[in-house]
Amino acid sequence: MSRKVKCPCSSNADLRLAVAWLMVVCVAAVLLIWKLPQTTVSANILDMLPRAEHAAFPQQQYLQRLEGQVIFAVRGQEAVEPFYEALTSDEAVAHVSGQCDQKCRQQWAEALLESRATLLSSEQIKQLEDAKAYSRKVLAQLYSPVSAVSKQELQKDPLLLMRGIIRQQSAVSLNLNGDWLTAKDQSGQPWTLLFVRLKDGLTNDQQHRWVTKINQQIAQTQEAHSAQIVYQGVIFYSDYAAQTAKHDLTLLGSLSCAALLFLLWWAFRSFKPLLFCLISISVGLICGLCACLMIFGSLHALTLVMCVSLIGVSTDYCTYYIVNRQENCEKESSWQTMLTLRPSLLHALFSTVIAYGIMIIAPFPGLQELAVFAAVGLLASCMTVLLWIPILAGSIKKHSVPMVSVFERYLDLWRNKTITAKLIIVVLVLFSVVGFSKLHIDDGLKALQNAPVQLLTHEKVIASLLNRDFSQQWLVVSAGDENQLLEKVGKIRAIVKNTEQNSHLLQYLPQINSVAVQRDAIEKAGIAYETVKKRLASVGATVSERLSLKPLGLTEFLSNPIGEPYQQLFLHDQDKWYYLMPFDGSQTLTQAFHEAGVDVVTVNRRAQIESVLQTYRVNIGWLLSVAYILIVLTYARRFGIRSAVSAALSLLLALAGALAVLGWLGLPMNLFSLFALILVIGIGIDYQVFFNRISRKDAVTLFALLVAALSTLLSLGILVFSSTAVVRNFGLVLSVGVLIAFLTAPISLLTAYEKHS
Amino acid sequence: MFRRTLLSVLMALFPLSQALATEPLTVAVENQLEQVRRMAADFRQVKSSADQSLSLKSEGKLLVARNQGVLWQQTKPFEQSIRISDTTMTMQVEDDPVEVIKADSGSVIFSFVSVLKGVFEGNFKQLTDYFNVEADGSVTDSWKIRLIPKVSPFDQAFKAIVLEGKNSVDTIQLSEKNGDLTKIELFNKRLNKDVSESEMSVLKQR
Numbered sequence: 034m035s036r037k038v039k040c041p042c043s044s045n046a047d048l049r050l051a052v053a054w055l056m057v058v059c060v061a062a063v064l065l066i067w068k069l070p071q072t073t074v075s076a077n078i079l080d081m082l083p084r085a086e087h088a089a090f091p092q093q094q095y096l097q098r099l100e101g102q103v104i105f106a107v108r109g110q111e112a113v114e115p116f117y118e119a120l121t122s123d124e125a126v127a128h129v130s131g132q133c134d135q136k137c138r139q140q141w142a143e144a145l146l147e148s149r150a151t152l153l154s155s156e157q158i159k160q161l162e163d164a165k166a167y168s169r170k171v172l173a174q175l176y177s178p179v180s181a182v183s184k185q186e187l188q189k190d191p192l193l194l195m196r197g198i199i200r201q202q203s204a205v206s207l208n209l210n211g212d213w214l215t216a217k218d219q220s221g222q223p224w225t226l227l228f229v230r231l232k233d234g235l236t237n238d239q240q241h242r243w244v245t246k247i248n249q250q251i252a253q254t255q256e257a258h259s260a261q262i263v264y265q266g267v268i269f270y271s272d273y274a275a276q277t278a279k280h281d282l283t284l285l286g287s288l289s290c291a292a293l294l295f296l297l298w299w300a301f302r303s304f305k306p307l308l309f310c311l312i313s314i315s316v317g318l319i320c321g322l323c324a325c326l327m328i329f330g331s332l333h334a335l336t337l338v339m340c341v342s343l344i345g346v347s348t349d350y351c352t353y354y355i356v357n358r359q360e361n362c363e364k365e366s367s368w369q370t371m372l373t374l375r376p377s378l379l380h381a382l383f384s385t386v387i388a389y390g391i392m393i394i395a396p397f398p399g400l401q402e403l404a405v406f407a408a409v410g411l412l413a414s415c416m417t418v419l420l421w422i423p424i425l426a427g428s429i430k431k432h433s434v435p436m437v438s439v440f441e442r443y444l445d446l447w448r449n450k451t452i453t454a455k456l457i458i459v460v461l462v463l464f465s466v467v468g469f470s471k472l473h474i475d476d477g478l479k480a481l482q483n484a485p486v487q488l489l490t491h492e493k494v495i496a497s498l499l500n501r502d503f504s505q506q507w508l509v510v511s512a513g514d515e516n517q518l519l520e521k522v523g524k525i526r527a528i529v530k531n532t533e534q535n536s537h538l539l540q541y542l543p544q545i546n547s548v549a550v551q552r553d554a555i556e557k558a559g560i561a562y563e564t565v566k567k568r569l570a571s572v573g574a575t576v577s578e579r580l581s582l583k584p585l586g587l588t589e590f591l592s593n594p595i596g597e598p599y600q601q602l603f604l605h606d607q608d609k610w611y612y613l614m615p616f617d618g619s620q621t622l623t624q625a626f627h628e629a630g631v632d633v634v635t636v637n638r639r640a641q642i643e644s645v646l647q648t649y650r651v652n653i654g655w656l657l658s659v660a661y662i663l664i665v666l667t668y669a670r671r672f673g674i675r676s677a678v679s680a681a682l683s684l685l686l687a688l689a690g691a692l693a694v695l696g697w698l699g700l701p702m703n704l705f706s707l708f709a710l711i712l713v714i715g716i717g718i719d720y721q722v723f724f725n726r727i728s729r730k731d732a733v734t735l736f737a738l739l740v741a742a743l744s745t746l747l748s749l750g751i752l753v754f755s756s757t758a759v760v761r762n763f764g765l766v767l768s769v770g771v772l773i774a775f776l777t778a779p780i781s782l783l784t785a786y787e788k789h790s
Numbered sequence: 791m792f793r794r795t796l797l798s799v800l801m802a803l804f805p806l807s808q809a810l811a812t813e814p815l816t817v818a819v820e821n822q823l824e825q826v827r828r829m830a831a832d833f834r835q836v837k838s839s840a841d842q843s844l845s846l847k848s849e850g851k852l853l854v855a856r857n858q859g860v861l862w863q864q865t866k867p868f869e870q871s872i873r874i875s876d877t878t879m880t881m882q883v884e885d886d887p888v889e890v891i892k893a894d895s896g897s898v899i900f901s902f903v904s905v906l907k908g909v910f911e912g913n914f915k916q917l918t919d920y921f922n923v924e925a926d927g928s929v930t931d932s933w934k935i936r937l938i939p940k941v942s943p944f945d946q947a948f949k950a951i952v953l954e955g956k957n958s959v960d961t962i963q964l965s966e967k968n969g970d971l972t973k974i975e976l977f978n979k980r981l982n983k984d985v986s987e988s989e990m991s992v993l994k995q996r
Contacts, residue, residue, distance in 0.1 A: 175846060178872075178974060181970070200899055
C-alpha cells in the first residue's frame, strides 16, 4: 500500500555528525547517571528567588538557624511525656528543651547565680550605691513573711540580687509546671511547650521522613490521650511545598505523558514516529538535566515541574518533521525533506533560544535553571531531529493528514479573507481589551504559594501562647564588639520600657550588661556588702567575708542555661556582632531609637522578597518588549516586512490574550505570568516560521502545528491543575497564549491574498 | 432481694458517709472564716532556719479586710510595712521609698504573694486549686487546717501551711521544703465591727 523509500544518506559528513552527536549524548547520559544520585532537590519557593544578602546582617546564616527550629505546644498533661520521649529518640532531632527536672532546676539556679552581674538591672545597680538603704532592704526581706529567704540563699547570694533579677523578668509568660515549661492561652488552658532543634544539613528526604513521622506521632498521641498538639516551624512549610511539587510532578507528569502518547498515536497512526518523538524528547531531557546539574549542582522541584511541560515544546520539531515526511515520503528522500525543513527548524530554534536567553539574565536561580534546561534541552532535541531522525526515518509509513478538509476549511477562512477570519481577530482584540481592563497586578508572596490552613492555625496558637511574631520582620542592630552592642540594646530597652503599648517587645530585650557595666556594678556591690554584712551580723546571720561576684562575657552568658533562650537574638559573624529582634516596624519607635543615637535597621523579609519580585517583573516586562522587537526584526529580515507585520500581530494577540485571561478570571498578574509570556513568544514565532516557510501544502503545516500546539497544551495546560498557585498561573497564561498563537497562525494569509489580488 | 437492695443502698451511701466525715469541717471552718470580714490583730513572728542557727523575731500589727487586702505593719526590730492587694504589693522599709510589685500575668513572685494573702484572710477556698486541704478538730472548739501544696511552684517551696484557730485564725505556720519554719501568732484580735472604719481606711490608701 505505501511505498517505502530507502535512506540514501546525503553524505558521509552527515553520518559523521550523527555519530559525533551520539557520543555527546552518551557523555551527557554518563554524567547524568553519575551526578543524579548526589543531587538535592530543593522545594522552597524562596530558593527560586535571588539569594540576596541583606546589607545590614548576614541573613542567610540567620535564616538557616531559623530553619532548624520547631516549636510544639501540647494541651493535655498525659500526652506530654510520651510525646517528649518520641521527639528525643528521633535521630533527626539535635535537642529538645522544655523539660526541666530537679537537676535541671539546680543547673538553672547555678547559672543564674553565675550570671548575676550580667543580669542586674540598672535600678538594682543604682540601689547598691546607697549601702545603708540597701542593707535595710536585705534585712526587710529577711523578716518579711512573704519573702522566704532561706539561709542557703543568704550564704550564696547575701545581697539577694537573684530575687531582684527574677522580679524584673516576671513579664515572661512561660512558667514551669512540674517539670515542664508551660504557657496559658486566652481561655486560661495550659499548654506545654517543647522547643526542638533539628540537626544541621538534613536532606529533603530526611526532612520529609521526620515530618511524616511527627504527624503520625501527633495523631497517635492525640488519640491515645485525647490531647491537642500544635506546631510551628519553617520545615513544615518547606516540606508541604516539596510534597505538593512532588505530587504535581508525578501526577501531572504521568497524565501529560499519557495524553501526549495518545495524541502522537492519533496524529501518526504508526509506532515509528512515536519512537522518534520519544528519542528526541529523551535526548532533550538528558542533555537539559545534565547541563543544569553541571552548572548549578542542584535542582529545584518547581523547575522539574515546569520542565515536564517543556516536553511538549520539544516534540514540536519532531512532529513538524514527521508530518512533512509522512506526506512526502514517496517523492523525496528523508534527507531532502530535512533539507527543505532545516532553515525553518533552525530559525524556530534560534527564536526560542532568544526567548529563553532572557530568562538566564534574570538572577533567579530557579528560573535560570529552567532557562538552561529548556535552552539546552530544546537545542538537543532539535539536533536529534536534524542529525538522527533523517537516518531513522528513511522508511516511514505514508500516512495522510487526518481531517484534511477541516484544516482546509479553516485555512480558507483566512485565504478568502472572510468576515469570520476578521471576526476572530476582532473577538480576540475585544477579549484582550476587556480582560486588560480587569487585570490587576500582585507581587505578594501569598499569590505565589498558598500555605495550608492547618499550618497557619497552628502557628497562630503558638504565636499567641508565646506572644511571638513569626512574620520574619526584624529590627537589626550591629556593633564592632559585644560591649557596644549591649550598650545599644540597653538604650532600645529603655525606650521600649517607657512606651506602654510595646511591652510585648520586652521579652526580646533582656537586661544583659556589658562587661564594663558589670565591673562597675561589682565594685558598688562590694562597697554595699561591707554594710550589709554588719547589719546581718547584728541579727545573728553570718555570711562569707568576701562577696563572690564575677563579670561574665556575652558569649559565656549565651552558652549557659539562663542565656541560652536569648541565643537566637544574637549573631556573631566575622568581626561583627548583631542583635535581631522580631519587630513589626513601628515608625515612632524606630524614630525614637534613631534619636537616641542607636542606628537600627528594620528588615522585612516578606517586603524584601516582594520588592525583588516587583523589580524583576518590571525589568522582565522591558526585556519581553526587547525580545518581541528582536524576534520580529529577525523575522522581517527573513520573510519580509509584510509577513513580519502579520506575525507581529499574531504574537501580540497571543500575548495580550494570555494576560487578558488572568483579568477575566480575576487572577493576579505577576512575574511568573511574564515568564509564561516569554515562552508564548518563543512558541508563537515557531508557528509563524513553520507556517510561512512552507508554501507547498498549508493544510499539512497547519496539521503539524495543531499536533505541536496540542502537545504543548496537553503538557502545559495540565499545569493549570497544579496545587501551587504560581504554577497554575504560569500554565494558564501559557495555554491561552499558545492556543491563540495556533488559531492566528494563518494570519499572514490575509495579507498574502491582498498582495495577490 | 431485700438484702441485695440494702446492700446497694449501703454501698451507695458508703462514699457519701466517708465524705460526710471530712467535708463538713473544712466547709464549716470556711464558712466560719467567711464571717470574718475585717480583722485587726497584733502579731509575733519567728522565722527560724532549719539548723536553728538563725532565729528572727519580729512584732507588729496585722490588718485584714477580706477581699480587699492585707496590711502587715512590722514595728520591731525595725519598721516595715507590706500592703498586699489583688493587683499589687507595696513595701516600705522605715522611710525609704516605697517599692511596688505589680501582678503581671503569670508572675511567679506574685502567685506566692497571693497565696499568702489568701492565708492571712483565712480564705483557703481560693487556694484549693493549688493545695489539698485537710481539717482536724471541731468547728465549735479549736480547729486545724493543713494546706498541702499539689502543684508547682508551691510544691517546691512549701511542705505545708498550717492554720490553727477558733472563730478566727490564731496561728499560721509556713513550713518550707528546706526545713525553714515561719511561725506567726495573732493576738489582741478585734473582728468585724470592732474594727473602726478609720482603721480600715489605711488599707485603702494606694
